[in-house]
Structures are given as C-alpha cells and as structure tokens.
C-alpha cells in the first residue's frame with residue numbers, strides 16, 4: 353500500500369474508549385491526493401512555442417496543470433540557431449499564473465553528465481536565476497538535458513528541490529511514436545500498478561519528436577479526463593512534493609474520551625515541501641467533525657471510507673465521533 357497504516361487493536365484500547373468501537377479503526381495516508389489510484393505529470397521539454405499555442409489551451413479546457421522545462425539561454429535567443437520558435441517569458445508567466453509549472457532544464461541544454469562541478473552549478477544557477485526573475489517563482493524541480501545523468505549531476509541538481517526528472521515516458525516522438533491504443537494501454541497499466549508517471553513531449557505538429565497526428569494527444573487527455581476520479585493529473589512539483597511528504601510523515605495516534613487525536617510528524621522543510629496530505633479513515637462509527645489547529649476540516653465520504661486533507665506541519669488533528 354506504500355502508506356502508514358495505524359491499526360487499533362483491542363489490546364491497545366484504554367478503558368475510557370470503551371464506548372467507541374475502536375478495535376477496527378484504520379487511518380492511513382493516501383498514496384495520492386484524494387486517494388486517487390494513480391498519478392500523471394505531463395511534462396513538455398525545451399519551451400517550444402506550440403506548448404503555449406496548442407498544449408496550454410487544451411490543458412486549460414480540461415483543468416489539467418502541467419510542467420514546462422525551460423532553458424533560459426534558448427528562450428532569450430528565441431530558439432537561436434535551431435530556427436524552432438519558442439515561448440516568450442510573458443506567455444510562460446501567464447501559464448504560471450494559471451498554476452502550470454515553469455521549471456529548470458539547464459541554462460543552455462548542456463548535458464550535465466561527466467561535467468565539472470562548477471559547470472553543472474553554473475548551468476543550473478543561471479537558469480534558476482532567470483526563471484525566478486522572469487516568472488517570479490524559483491524552480492523547485494529540475495529536468496536533465498538529454499536525460500543524461502550521473503551521481504554528481506543528480507546530487508547538485510537535487511539540492512533544495514523537491515525532485516528531479518529521472519524517469520520519463522515519451523509521448524509523441526519519432527522513435528516512440530504514440531498511438532491511441534498504446535496510450536490507452538499505458539493508462540490501464542498505470543491504474544493497475546498505481547504508479548506516478550512522468551511524461552516527456554517535445555514538438556506537437558513540427559519542431560522535433562512531433563506527432564504524426566496530434567489528435568492522438570488531445571484524445572488521450574480527454575480519455576484521462578473521463579477517469580479523473582481515479583487519476584491525479586498535476587505538475588511534477590505538486591506530485592513529487594506529495595509523494596516525498598507522504599513517505600516522510602508518520603502519524604502518531606493518541607486517544608481521549610470521545611476523540612481520536614492524530615499528530616503528523618515530519619522532519620521535512622515546510623518552505624520547500626509545501627503540500628496537504630489526504631488521510632483515509634475506515635471506522636464503523638459516525639464522525640461528528642474533524643478539526644486541525646482549531647479549523648474545521650471538510651470530509652468526503654467514499655464507499656466505506658472518509659477522506660480529508662490535513663496540513664502535515666500544522667499539528668494535532670482531532671476526530672470527534674457522534675455519541
């Protein structure tokens with residue numbers, strides 16, 4: 353399950369709880385937000401203009417947020433010698449304002465494998481700096497140019513970030529040209545294996561690694577939308593953060609008369625790892641209300657469990673049962 357399950361066994365139950373059937377309360381942190389079955393981060397590489405003109409409107413229509421990996425030097429030179437049009441900072445700023453992630457793909461797309469420490473640092477820092485200035489948000493993730501890595505590059509790129517892209521599923525592209533059927537199978541596989549997948553797409557109708565028929569991508573996104581109750585689509589940063597915080601949070605559960613008290617414990621830095629976690633409660637007694645730090649928390653009922661979101665840094669959560 354990849355989560356922390358706290359099972360209240362009869363032997364642990366204090367006498368003051370004798371009026372609550374606590375022997376079968378289960379509480380755990382959901383693998384993904386809203387206890388969805390799998391997760392997808394759609395990520396688009398190299399800042400191609402079509403990511404703004406074609407991809408962004410489709411994503412907005414469906415309410416999906418995605419990640420765009422940018423090389424500052426290539427944006428500044430408007431594609432440079434490649435002759436392939438790129439997005440402008442203003443276009444990316446608009447996307448960022450609407451919840452999309454504009455993040456670091458190295459200043460000049462220089463491969464970081466087998467490079468001097470100072471070169472790696474410069475490539476990453478220059479790009480952090482221009483994205484922070486132009487977009488107004490420091491990148492908290494990183495994508496390796498050409499997907500080439502070594503330990504040194506990973507160590508330097510990971511510092512102060514919630515994650516870096518180490519695995520990707522290519523959608524589109526000459527070598528791995530995607531088909532409707534292939535993408536459907538991939539989605540079924542994700543649902544079955546409950547994984548978080550990170551995609552990689554370059555060109556859409558031209559440029560490089562583009563689709564033979566871009567409707568394959570639009571139809572796929574519609575298909576995912578139709579399964580939105582089971583699939584969490586969000587930026588690389590959002591899902592990387594959730595997964596990291598989930599893996600590093602322990603629920604300390606204490607009991608009082610009619611309440612159940614949960615204290616989330618995590619040693620992560622809340623300035624970098626900002627996220628709520630979804631908790632799942634399975635209990636055969638009605639919950640009156642749930643409160644964290646004096647604030648009432650909304651509950652969602654789903655089948656035989658109750659879902660609610662907590663802030664892992666805000667301390668004590670009180671679940672009060674109906675008499």
Ligand SMILES: [Zn+2]
Nearest residue numbers: 397398497498
């Ligand atoms: Zn690239």
